[in-house]
Amino acid sequence: MSTRSKALNAYRHGLRATRIAFQNDTEILSAARAKMRSGMASPPNPKLTAEEQIQHLEDVAVFLRRNLxxxxxxxxxxxxxxxxxxxxxxxxxxxxxxxxxxxxxxxxxxxxxxxxxxxxxxx
Incomplete structure (x- = not known):
């Protein structure tokens, strides 16, 4: 699987996690999605490799689904x-x-x- 497709899958997982975590709060949902979108456009930690950034996004999605x-x-x-x-x-x-x-x-x-x-x- 290419890095691009892994990144898109992680982004989709993140969007689904925000929908689950913030389903009845549209203001927070849109803010979380905007933050995720801006993080995809310009990663917050450019020192990390692409694979590490993808793994970080997957970890955030799991945290949102399970712990929030x-x-x-x-x-x-x-x-x-x-x-x-x-x-x-x-x-x-x-x-x-x-x-x-x-x-x-x-x-x-x-x-x-x-x-x-x-x-x-x-x-």
Missing amino acids: VQGKKVEGANMKQPRYHLNIHGDTELGDNEAIADPTAKVKTNLKARPFKCSDKKQ
Whole structure:
């Protein structure tokens, strides 16, 4: 596969990741896509090789899909504490607090998304 086609695939993966991560926030979605477009036109770190830049874009796309979750404050009259609705989707990486509770524990790097159920989710 040529470097050009790898770069286009990485760019497409980045665009899909922004669509997943920012699907209900058009302002942030368009800003993220504009930043990605400008990064493709003039790479932010010209010292990196083309392959390293492509890998960086792929890593950013994976991070956006797995680790970024948007929250929206839920307004309500009877709430003493604010509540937030989180946009958790199928690609979201849900880990446990094992690494936080035990600093010597090894962090699992290949966690899969688990179904998320929220009893007080309002639609």
